[in-house]
Amino acid sequence: MADHVEGTAYPCNHCQAGMMNLRFITYLTRQGGELITVPGFPAWVCDVCGKREFDGRAVNWISTMLRPDAGQSPAPRPARRIPGKKRGADRPSMPD
Numbered sequence: 001m002a003d004h005v006e007g008t009a010y011p012c013n014h015c016q017a018g019m020m021n022l023r024f025i026t027y028l029t030r031q032g033g034e035l036i037t038v039p040g041f042p043a044w045v046c047d048v049c050g051k052r053e054f055d056g057r058a059v060n061w062i063s064t065m066l067r068p069d070a071g072q073s074p075a076p077r078p079a080r081r082i083p084g085k086k087r088g089a090d091r092p093s094m095p096d
């Protein structure tokens with residue numbers, strides 16, 4: 001079990017030469033024939049061989065949210081929210 005601290009690079013177990021660095025990429029998944037893209041998804045990317053490893057908790061979170069049986073639940077489908085997105089810089093300025 002690889003137990004690494006979030007935000008810290010760790011050695012790649014694929015090429016054994018590079019380091020896995022946390023990057024935010026667009027995660028692609030298919031759900032019931034529908035292609036779902038999740039921008040800003042955390043993934044560990046090797047700087048040598050380019051191997052990608054998604055953060056386990058983030059994958060759990062997204063697969064829970066996109067469960068095929070979600071429609072059978074009495075609760076409405078949760079809105080697709082994108083993690084790690086911060087707003088503030090693009091606030092519209094109000095001329096006074």
Ligand SMILES: [Zn+2]
Nearest residue numbers: 012015046049
């Ligand atoms: Zn590698």
